[in-house]
Amino acid sequence: MAVKTFTQAEKLTAADTNTYLANGGLVYITSATATSGTTLAIANCFSSTYENYRIIVSDLRLSGAAFVDFYFTGTTTNYAFGRVEVPYNTATALGRGGSGTGLGGAWNFLVGSTTSNGGAMDLFGPNLARQTSFIAIAADPRTGGSFGTEFGGGIQTDSTQFTGFTLSAGATITNLNCTVYGYRKA
Amino acid sequence: MSRPITTTHDAITGITETREMTEEEYTALLDSGWTEETPGERSASDNVEEEGSPNDPIPDSGSAPSPS
Numbered sequence: 001m002a003v004k005t006f007t008q009a010e011k012l013t014a015a016d017t018n019t020y021l022a023n024g025g026l027v028y029i030t031s032a033t034a035t036s037g038t039t040l041a042i043a044n045c046f047s048s049t050y051e052n053y054r055i056i057v058s059d060l061r062l063s064g065a066a067f068v069d070f071y072f073t074g075t076t077t078n079y080a081f082g083r084v085e086v087p088y089n090t091a092t093a094l095g096r097g098g099s100g101t102g103l104g105g106a107w108n109f110l111v112g113s114t115t116s117n118g119g120a121m122d123l124f125g126p127n128l129a130r131q132t133s134f135i136a137i138a139a140d141p142r143t144g145g146s147f148g149t150e151f152g153g154g155i156q157t158d159s160t161q162f163t164g165f166t167l168s169a170g171a172t173i174t175n176l177n178c179t180v181y182g183y184r185k186a
Numbered sequence: 187m188s189r190p191i192t193t194t195h196d197a198i199t200g201i202t203e204t205r206e207m208t209e210e211e212y213t214a215l216l217d218s219g220w221t222e223e224t225p226g227e228r229s230a231s232d233n234v235e236e237e238g239s240p241n242d243p244i245p246d247s248g249s250a251p252s253p254s
Contacts, residue, residue, distance in 0.1 A: 030200075032195035032202050033193075035204075036191055037190060037191030037193055038191060038192065038207075038215070039190070039211075040192070040194075040195070041193070042197060043194065043196045045197040064224065065224045067223070069220065071218045076218040077217075104219055105217050106219055140225075164197075166215075170221050170222045173193075
């Protein structure tokens with residue numbers, strides 16, 4: 001039972017608190033920060049406890065402008081994605097790109113640069129024995145030109161039950177905060 | 187040649203460490219298509235092509251029969 005209706009003056013027990021009050025719809029699982037290097041790999045964050053997850057990247061700063069990719073640790077095949085960009089200086093959506101006609105080695109998650117930005121990804125079924133999919137949104141940290149907000153999504157076609165992931169940057173990481181949440185099931 | 191640095195975090199133990207990648211991790215990074223390419227600007231030629239515009243009238247699927 002996911003919900004309990006408490007009555008006036010009902011005693012609030014530790015068990016009820018832990019079951020009904022401590023876990024909201026979005027449940028914190030883990031977080032990590034990288035301040036150097038090329039990748040941040042988070043292990044053992046996906047399990048049968050949750051079906052769907054939210055991944056937040058915040059205060060992303062790199063040594064230069066570069067893509068930040070996402071792949072399930074140990075799996076670098078059968079990814080497909082597509083992205084659309086809405087530039088800050090116009091209202092015209094631009095096709096940003098994707099994995100092309102074939103399946104690639106990772107999903108492109110967001111763009112990082114020397115100034116801070118972040119992004120959010122919703123991940124559907126990574127620990128289930130079926131195809132995994134995602135949607136993501138992020139703001140390009142650069143101004144000028146046609147840089148803007150990017151929306152994307154994609155799939156990973158294996159039926160693998162993934163347990164962790166890696167974020168890889170095309171430039172040296174100055175800072176990368178990553179938090180993983182699970183969407184609570186009923 | 188040294189391999190890139192990685193930060194690893196285990197959600198179960200809570201342990202975070204920063205170290206040089208293993209050969210396996212580095213191979214996976216390369217296989218993922220990792221690139222140091224700078225994300226470039228897009229141009230109008232990259233525009234998403236739309237059929238019609240949001241303001242176009244919705245076409246009829248067919249005309250109503252005339253009353254007999």
